[in-house]
Amino acid sequence: MENIKPIIETKNLTKRFDKLIAVNNLNISIHEGEIFGLLGPNGAGKTTTLSMLATLLPPSEGSAFVHGFDVEKEPSKVRHSIGFVFQDPSSDDLLTGRENLYLHALMYGVEMHDINQKMDDVLKLVDLTDRQNERMKRYSGGMRRRLELARGLLHEPKILFLDEPTLGLDPQSREHIWSYIKKLSTERKVTIILTTHYMEEADQLCDRLAIIDHGKIVALDTPAKLKKSLGGDVVTLRTKDPDLVAVKKLHYVLDLKQEGDQVMLTVDNAGTHLQEILKKIGNVESVESRSPTLNDVFLHFTGREIRDHGSEGGTFERMITSRRK
Amino acid sequence: MSELTGLYALWYRELKVFSREPSRIVSSLIQPLMWLLIYGTGLGSIVSVSSTGTSYQSFIFPGILAMTVLFGSLFFGLYVILDKRVDFLKEVLVAPLNRSTIFFGKVLGGSTDGLIQIVLLMILGALFFGIPLSFYSVFMSFLIVILLLVSITSLGLTIGAIMESPEGFGLITSFVIFPLFFLSGALFPVDKLPAWLHVFVVINPVSYAVDGLRTVILGISGFGLALDFMVLIVFAVVMVLIGTAAFKRMKI
Structure with missing residues (x-):
């Protein structure tokens, strides 16, 4: 082409x-x-x-x-x-x-x-x-x-x-x-x-x-390559008092973000490594692992979310809606 | 060739829309009829234009025709602003047509709408108000009305192309329509006006349409038919040129 x-x-x-x-x-x-x-x-x-x-x-x-x-x-x-x-x-x-x-x-x-x-x-x-x-x-x-x-x-x-x-x-x-x-x-x-x-x-x-x-x-x-460019799956954990230092050291953890009691990881091949991560991180209340979506891609490149369905309705989303006629 | 079919398309659209809204036709006739019936009868009972050899009601009939054109066509043009608000105008502007073709299509459509209203008014005038009509007077009236329609539709489209929002519609009515109407001699003979007011009548192009219509329908002439036509032709050409330029520059 x-x-x-x-x-x-x-x-x-x-x-x-x-x-x-x-x-x-x-x-x-x-x-x-x-x-x-x-x-x-x-x-x-x-x-x-x-x-x-x-x-x-x-x-x-x-x-x-x-x-x-x-x-x-x-x-x-x-x-x-x-x-x-x-x-x-x-x-x-x-x-x-x-x-x-x-x-x-x-x-x-x-x-x-x-x-x-x-x-x-x-x-x-x-x-x-x-x-x-x-x-x-x-x-x-x-x-x-x-x-x-x-x-x-x-x-x-x-x-x-x-x-x-x-x-x-x-x-x-x-x-x-x-x-x-x-x-x-x-x-x-x-x-x-x-x-x-x-x-x-x-x-x-x-x-x-x-x-x-x-x-x-x-x-x-x-779209496939964009999602792949993040390099792995998205794992979201809810946990109190996580041991982030140990998790960060793992070579297959590509990215780590923490927001309150929520930890978001980008993990290469989450399926095989999830068990190990859970062991290292400590007490986990819930865990969710999924393939990256375009939303993650957007977040990655722009630093914010686009929120199309927006149940939370952040400032950014309100800004969008207020611009609509 | 494609410009011509484009022109036809725009005209066809206006006519279809016009014919689909019978309420619009009816309401466009109500106002002139009220002027004739209520204002004409009411004021006619105390004022006399007997020097002209006709009743007051008949006297204002040509003026009411001009008024119908004035209101209808100016607002027709102004509605471009509403088209701007939705994407309808974009659909037309993105078509491979010249802006001038789009402008002429609008003028043609608006003028046709207006002419239909005038035809209906003339029929009602002949039937219920005793307006004398002949082949000659109808034919000449159409020529005058068409010139006025083209001018005023162009004026409306020009204002519409420049204006951004419909909020200024009221201003247009106060500062454009009413002066043009009241200073046209539509409602009173202008020969006895004080000089300062008479000046405004003379520089108002609509006066010549009123005078022309009054000449061909009632045989009452002020400026002379030749001058009437000359002024109206110049007015129409100038307004079309200005309108075309405004349309070419219009941003959406």
Whole structure:
């Protein structure tokens, strides 16, 4: 894959809003056909990045090429090559699903004699054939998102941008949307770039993933490799008065963090070594061992948690929610 | 070619939305009808415009047509701000269309909506208010109304493109719509106004639409039809140019 020219490439892409640097020297290359994720908390610069790639915002510095076209010099050609599914609803409530598709087809210059066939195809792809003639007012959040996915594909773009494709959906609809996105990728061979702050979504969908924080990429790899980069399993122990010195000396304990009576270890091959650790550490009330998740990866690279489901509701999470409209 | 189908798409959307909301059409007619029926009858009972050879109610009818255009079209344009709040405008802006095409699509859509309202008002005027209509007067009225629709929709879109939030809507009503309306001669003959007030009437483009409509419908002329058309054409061209520029610069 490395020999192929990337379908999207950015060079030191930067966006400033007054003093705030929303996107800071971003360098990414995305290959044709992959599902590429931008993972980060709200305000990390994900949507700004997409907007620049989609020619909706001019970059402050640096350059970006989409499907071989410079986003600043040939915006119209870029826009012909891409489809965009926005974070907020972007279809007309008073029109039916099919009418919304029809409008989109006209605006993107889809050949008149192809329009009906193409609308039928994409409607079928997202299983909305039965509901196509209903006004979108009556659509659920998940259906609306599906229709907007279908609409993004109508003009057969090479690249599809999805901005938080499952934001605000219930878990069931979310999994539905995931399966549709996978289907698009395999059946239509579209390159998909999505932003998300749901760890699970990034893990499930993305071939490669860039963790982005404060407008910068802090890590970029496949989800599996990112998790592996932590070097081992995550072991969480609840214990009073632990003997941390002895545990630290063990060569397979790669990392150790203590928070109150909770000790978090990164352990190479926890399965075989757990017994020994328990012996050394002293009185243990509870123990939990698991493979690392993207959450751990995020924590490792940024020093904080992204908290997508957030039962604790830390300051950081409140900050995220307060930014949402 | 694709710009043309894009233009058609934007127009089609406005028309569909307009036709799906019959309440909007009805409510857009209520206000002008109240002016005609209540204000026209009420004030008509004490003032006389007999020098013009017509009843007060008929006299303000062309002015009420202009008012309908003024309110409807300006707000149509301003609603771009609401589109900005959701991502609907982005869906249009990310399409491979020129900003000017998007602007013209909006103007075309808004003008069509407005023209439908005017047609309905004219029918009601002829049926219930004894407004004399002929092929000539209807045809000429349409020309005048279309010029005014294009100008005022463009004005609304310009303000909408510049404004960030809908909180300023009230200000627009006070500082744009009401002066343009009251200083247009829609409700009273302007030839007897004191000079300082008359100046405002003369520099208000809407005055020429009111005068033109009054000329072709009632045969009462002030500025002369040629001047009316000239001013309205210049007004429309200028507003479209300003609007296109504002749309090109619009940030979302």
